[in-house]
Amino acid sequence: MMNILVTLDRNYLPPLRVMLTSLLANDPGETFDVYLIGDGLTAEDLWSLEALLAPRGRLRPVEVPEGLFDGAPVARYWTRAMYYRLLSAQVLPAELERVLYLDPDILVINPVRPLYGTDLAGDLMAAATHTGLLAGITDPVNRLRLENDEAEAYYNSGVLLMDLEAMRREVRPADIFDYAREHADILLLPDQDILNGLYGGRILGVDDSLWNYDARRFDRYLLTSQGAKDMDWVMGHTAILHFCGRRKPWQRSYQGRFSALYKHYQRLAERQLSPP
Amino acid sequence: MMNILVTLDRNYLPPLRVMLTSLLANDPGETFDVYLIGDGLTAEDLWSLEALLAPRGRLRPVEVPEGLFDGAPVARYWTRAMYYRLLSAQVLPAELERVLYLDPDILVINPVRPLYGTDLAGDLMAAATHTGLLAGITDPVNRLRLENDEAEAYYNSGVLLMDLEAMRREVRPADIFDYAREHADILLLPDQDILNGLYGGRILGVDDSLWNYDARRFDRYLLTSQGAKDMDWVMGHTAILHFCGRRKPWQRSYQGRFSALYKHYQRLAERQLSPP
Numbered sequence: 001m002m003n004i005l006v007t008l009d010r011n012y013l014p015p016l017r018v019m020l021t022s023l024l025a026n027d028p029g030e031t032f033d034v035y036l037i038g039d040g041l042t043a044e045d046l047w048s049l050e051a052l053l054a055p056r057g058r059l060r061p062v063e064v065p066e067g068l069f070d071g072a073p074v075a076r077y078w079t080r081a082m083y084y085r086l087l088s089a090q091v092l093p094a095e096l097e098r099v100l101y102l103d104p105d106i107l108v109i110n111p112v113r114p115l116y117g118t119d120l121a122g123d124l125m126a127a128a129t130h131t132g133l134l135a136g137i138t139d140p141v142n143r144l145r146l147e148n149d150e151a152e153a154y155y156n157s158g159v160l161l162m163d164l165e166a167m168r169r170e171v172r173p174a175d176i177f178d179y180a181r182e183h184a185d186i187l188l189l190p191d192q193d194i195l196n197g198l199y200g201g202r203i204l205g206v207d208d209s210l211w212n213y214d215a216r217r218f219d220r221y222l223l224t225s226q227g228a229k230d231m232d233w234v235m236g237h238t239a240i241l242h243f244c245g246r247r248k249p250w251q252r253s254y255q256g257r258f259s260a261l262y263k264h265y266q267r268l269a270e271r272q273l274s275p276p
Numbered sequence: 277m278m279n280i281l282v283t284l285d286r287n288y289l290p291p292l293r294v295m296l297t298s299l300l301a302n303d304p305g306e307t308f309d310v311y312l313i314g315d316g317l318t319a320e321d322l323w324s325l326e327a328l329l330a331p332r333g334r335l336r337p338v339e340v341p342e343g344l345f346d347g348a349p350v351a352r353y354w355t356r357a358m359y360y361r362l363l364s365a366q367v368l369p370a371e372l373e374r375v376l377y378l379d380p381d382i383l384v385i386n387p388v389r390p391l392y393g394t395d396l397a398g399d400l401m402a403a404a405t406h407t408g409l410l411a412g413i414t415d416p417v418n419r420l421r422l423e424n425d426e427a428e429a430y431y432n433s434g435v436l437l438m439d440l441e442a443m444r445r446e447v448r449p450a451d452i453f454d455y456a457r458e459h460a461d462i463l464l465l466p467d468q469d470i471l472n473g474l475y476g477g478r479i480l481g482v483d484d485s486l487w488n489y490d491a492r493r494f495d496r497y498l499l500t501s502q503g504a505k506d507m508d509w510v511m512g513h514t515a516i517l518h519f520c521g522r523r524k525p526w527q528r529s530y531q532g533r534f535s536a537l538y539k540h541y542q543r544l545a546e547r548q549l550s551p552p
Contacts, residue, residue: 028547109540232528235539252508260537263511264385271304 002030002116003099005092005162007037007084013045014269015250016104017052018262021269023108024056026239030113032057035092035099037064037084052272064091071174073181082191085160086176089167096164102240103158105248107215107262110239115211118161120204124170126161127195128208129153130217130244155203157192158242159212170202213238216245218257231257278306278392279375281368281438283313283360289321290545291526292380293328294538297545299384300332302515306389308333311368311375313340313360328548340367344449349457358467361436362452365443372440378516379434381524383491383538386515391487394437396480400446402437403471404484405429406493406520431479433468434518435488446478489514492521494533507533 004023008016020034034057036049041061050059068090069080084091085101092099100116102108118126179198180190187193195203208214209221209229221229241258243249249262280299284292296310310333312325317337326335344366345356360367361377368375376392378384394402455474456466463469471479484490485497485505497505517534519525525538 025544110543230528231531231535231539235536235543252506255507258536259507260511260534261540263507264537267386267511268301 002027002032002113003096004032004034005037005085005088005099005101006034006104007081007101008104012104013041014266015248017049017269017272018250018265019102019104019106019108020049020052020057021272022106022265023102023112024053025265025268026108027111027113030056030111033060034058035060035062035096037062037081037088037091039079039081048273052269062091068173072177073184083173083176085157086171086191086194087173088162089164089171090173092164094168099162099164101160101162103242105243106158107241107243107249107258107265108239109235109241109261110237112211112239115159115161115206115239118204118206120161120163120166122166123204124163124166124199124202126204126206127155127157128159128206128212130156130208130212130214153200153205154196155192155200155205156208156212156214156242156244157189157195158244159240160195161206171199209234210238211240213241215241215243215249215256215258216247278303278308278389279372280308280310281313281361281364281375281377282310282380283357283377284380288380289317290542291524293325293545293548294526294541295378295380295382295384296325296328296333297548298382298541299378299388300329301541301544302384303387303389306332306387309336310334311336311338311372313338313357313364313367315355315357324549328545338367347450348453349460359449359452361433362447362467362470363449364438365440365447366449368440370444375438375440377436377438379518381519382434383517383519383525383534383541384515385511385517385537386513388487388515391435391437391482391515394480394482396437396439396442398442399480400439400442400475400478402480402482403431403433404435404482404488405431406484406488406490429476429481430472431468431476431481432484432488432490432518432520433465433471434520435516436471437482447475485510486514487516488518489516491517491519491525491532491534 006016023032032053034053036059046059046061053059064080064084068087072080072083088099088101100112115126120126175198176194179194180187183193183197213221213234243262247254249256249259250266282292299308308329310329312335322335322337329335340360344363348356348359364375364377376388391402396402451474452470455470456463459469459473489497489510519538523530525532525535526542
C-alpha cells in the first residue's frame with residue numbers, strides 16, 4: 001500500500017485522471033490510498049475519481065482546516081492551493097508516516113515503488129533537481145533570489161516523497177507564511193521557491209532521469225549521458241515523466257517526443273469514464 | 277469473442293508479444309481466440325504466449341498439413357511462411373467463419389471490434405491501401421508489375437479481415453502457387469503481391485488512417501486531412517498503427533513520432549514475463 005498525495009483545482013481534473021490511470025497501469029502489483037486536497041471539486045468529480053481507482057485504490061478527500069491559513073499572506077494571483085503540499089504534514093491524518101506527492105502534469109511509466117521505499121536518512125523529503133539540465137541559467141538566479149547561501153540544488157516540487165513525521169516536527173506554517181510575505185516580490189514559482197528557500201538543505205536529492213524526468217529535455221538527457229539515455233533507456237528505467245513548462249501535452253498543439261504516449265494515456269483515462 | 281490470426285517465425289516473437297499486449301489493453305471488453313501459424317516455436321514460447329493472453333484469450337496453435345504445399349514453387353529466400361495468411365481458409369478449423377489477420381509489427385491503440393464487425397458484402401476480405409500516401413509512385417508500378425488492369429488500389433496485407441467461408445469457396449492453393457511460379461521474377465513483396473494480383477478485385481477497402489495507419493507517415497496524414505488528423509485525432513480514432521518498412525520500432529536506433537508509445541508497450545509486454 002502506498003500513500004499518494006495530489007492537490008488540485010478543478011481545471012486540472014482531466015490531467016489528474018491521466019496521471020492516476022498511468023500510476024495504476026504501471027505499478028500493477030500495488031494498491032493506493034490517494035489523498036486529495038482540492039478546491040471546488042463536485043461530488044460527481046470525486047465519484048469519478050473513486051471509480052477510476054477501484055478496485056486497487058481508495059480516494060481520501062482531505063478537509064483543510066480553515067484556521068490553518070490564519071496569518072497567511074494574501075497576494076494577487078496566489079490561492080490557498082499553493083500552500084497545500086507544503087502544509088501536508090499539518091493537513092494529512094496524524095497516523096500517516098509517508099506520502100508521495102505527485103503533480104497532475106505527470107505520466108507514470110514504470111513502478112514508483114523504489115522511490116517510495118527510499119530511505120530518507122533524516123531528511124524531510126526526497127526530490128529531484130533539474131539543474132543539471134539548466135546549468136548556468138537557473139541556478140545562480142535562484143541562489144541569488146532565494147538567498148540560498150549553501151548553494152543547494154534547486155529542487156523541483158512536482159515529485160516529493162515526504163517523511164510526514166519529520167515534517168510535523170520541523171515544518172511550521174508560520175515560517176512558510178512569513179517567508180512568503182517577506183519574499184512576495186521575488187517569488188516566481190511560489191510553492192517551489194518557498195520549498196527551496198526554507199527547506200532546501202533538508203531535502204534528499206534523487207535522480208531526476210528516473211523520478212522526475214523533464215519531458216522537454218530528451219535531447220539534453222541523451223547528450224549528457226553520452227547517448228546512453230536513449231528512448232529505450234527512458235522507457236525501461238524512467239518511472240516519472242514530468243511535463244514541465246507552459247506547453248502541456250493535453251493541448252491539441254503539443255508536439256514532443258512523448259506526445260503520442262501521453263495522448264494515448266488520455267484515451268485510456270477517458271475509456272474509464274465510458275467502459276465498453 | 278474475436279478470432280485473431282498471426283503467422284510468424286521465431287524472430288518475430290518479441291514484437292508479437294507487444295502486438296498482443298496492445299490488443300488486450302485496447303479492447304478491454306473482449307476475449308480472443310488467437311490462431312497461430314508459426315515455424316520453429318518451442319513449447320516454452322507457446323506457454324509464454326498463453327500466459328500473456330490469459331485470462332482473456334486462448335492460444336490456438338495451428339498445424340499446417342504437409343500436403344498443402346505440394347506444388348508450391350520453391351524459390352530462394354521464400355519460405356512456406358509466406359503463404360500462410362493466403363492459405364488461412366485451408367489451414368484454419370472448418371467451423372471458423374471470420375478471422376482478423378494482424379502482422380506482428382503492429383500496435384493496437386483503440387478497439388478493433390468495429391473493423392471485425394465490418395459487413396464484407398460478398399467480398400473475400402477487407403484491407404486498407406496505403407496508395408493515397410504514395411500516390412504516383414507505387415501504384416503505376418504495381419499495376420504494371422502485377423498486370424492488374426482494373427487498377428484497383430494496392431492493398432497492404434498487414435491487416436486482413438477474412439471471410440473464411442467465402443475464401444474456402446474461392447481461394448485455391450493451386451492458383452496461388454501458379455501465380456507465384458509465373459511471377460517469381462517480379463514479386464517484390466510476394467504475399468502482398470499475390471494477394472493483390474489474384475484477389476485485388478475481391479477486397480473491400482477500409483480506411484487506412486483507422487485500420488492500418490502507416491506509422492512512417494504522420495506528416496502525410498496530417499497534410500492530406502488539412503490538419504484534422506493530428507496526434508489527438510490519431511490517438512482518439514486510429515485503432516491499428518502499422519510500423520511498415522525496414523526500420524522497426526523495437527530497434528534501438530528507431531526514431532519516430534510513435535517511438536515512445538511503442539517502446540512503452542514493449543515494456544508492458546516484458547512485464548508480463550516477470551510480474552511483480
